[in-house]
Amino acid sequence: MHSVAILALDDVVPFDLTAPMTVFDWAQLPDGRSPYRVTLCAEKPEVRGDGLVLRVERGLDALADADTVVVPGRKPGVGPTSEPVLAALRRAAADGTRIASVCSGAFVLAEAGLLDGLRATTHWAAAGELARLFPRVQVQPDVLYVDNGQILTSAGAAAALDLCLHMIRRDLGSAVAADAARRCVMPLEREGGQAQFIVHELPPVPRGSTLEPVLEWIEDNLAGEITLGAMAARSGMSERTFSRRFREQTGTTPLQWLLRTRVRRAQYLLENSDRPIERIAQQAGFGSPTAFRERFRRVVGTTPQAYRSAFHANGTPVTSGAQAGGR
Template structure:
């Protein structure tokens, strides 16, 4: 039986720990036998969890050496850096060929151990920039749900732990078994769009009183109209060349990229809060055509406008869609 050890560190995020624990524990082979043996392990017998409670863990770090797969959940910001013992145990497991996966900001622990050097990795999009700054040898991909390097895997935040676990189960046991546990988890086997669709695309702050501040406000007010570099430079009282240089110095990007990102952000708002057609939203956000809008939206957000609206539209669900069918008995599942 495949052994999974979930490494519980101080201030562990409960969901990050419970999602893989439940998903692997509920996975069965076609003949009904459990596919995985799941164990929690920690450096100390008692571990504080984020949320104000304490966990009692029976297994120590020796369980890492016995495992076929190690999962490292994320911890809250109050957590201290992982100890030298924990990092050494992870390195030894990696050297022995053990598969090691992280959930959310658990990627920082793998990076601290040097296990992500030279590899692609992801984490929660809010923490992706920090991971890239602190560990420049890691190729951070902030817009995906998980990254599989073979032996070392990383996932984005919260629910992406389920995506990663289903991916590993499919690798181990095939699509039929993985599809069954996906149904038990009440989620698709694969989600479209990656993490990019959840990222809040904010512009970098511009210093108060900057000559660019009124120009940027004007851009936001005129997204539906044609906006040219010449018009922006004229509003700033600069030549196009000087304006472009100052713009990059103060924002870190070009006027065109800023404009396109602002238009995508406006389109996201309209998809979330209106029932306007894609064609109308393309006009309102300033894209030349619905085709250009769809292409730019997919490039930035990672999914189509239609799929994004389906996921994030603010309508209240109908009562029938929220409740269980009358008379149906609830069945057990990973979230039970």
């Protein structure tokens, strides 16, 4: 029987903890036997996380006995991981134990030095911080999981399920993994290279900025042709002066802002309408459906149709974001 140790740290994210426990527990061989023995372990007997207090079965010694160690994510800003935990992870890695992280659990592996020189991922919102703090890690923010052989990392939330099913498939084959996926009521087909669905926020504009009127005009006229010259003229500036002030106040260029705004409008329409892709491309201001699909995939990381399938609101408009074009 394959032993899986789930390492719980203080401020653990409950879903990141329970997802691998559930998936490995539900895996079943054709004869009905359970192929995995799952153990919850921690540095101390009690672990706190998001209002919960968990009593664990074993201490860090469980890592030495495990075939696979899974490190769930923790709340942001919890501080450094204790040296005993990092040392236990390093020993397990040196012994050849497979080690996987869920979401921000990648930060723990990076602290232990286990991701140095390797590709890794985490939740898209934390990817920049992971790259900044650990420059020797090759951060890939746009995938569901990364398998380096012995060391694996996954993105946030549901990507934990994808990673666990991938490990089951590696261990026991596609038939057992497909059965586990059915028990989890999720598809087995999502591959690790599939992009995370990322919401690209536009840079904030200071209240009272001289750019506010032109940005409102852009929002109101996305379906039409908008050039740099038209934006500058609307602001009463030369193109050069407008571009300089725009970058000073937003950190990006006017044309990049325009493209991101058009993608956000398209996201809203895909989520909240049943309009054809061609019509959405026109309303968001893209020159053609082909140009729309290419730009959308480049920015969001997936196709418009896949995005709609994942996030369509089933005819109920989203009312918590006010404007069409925002989320």
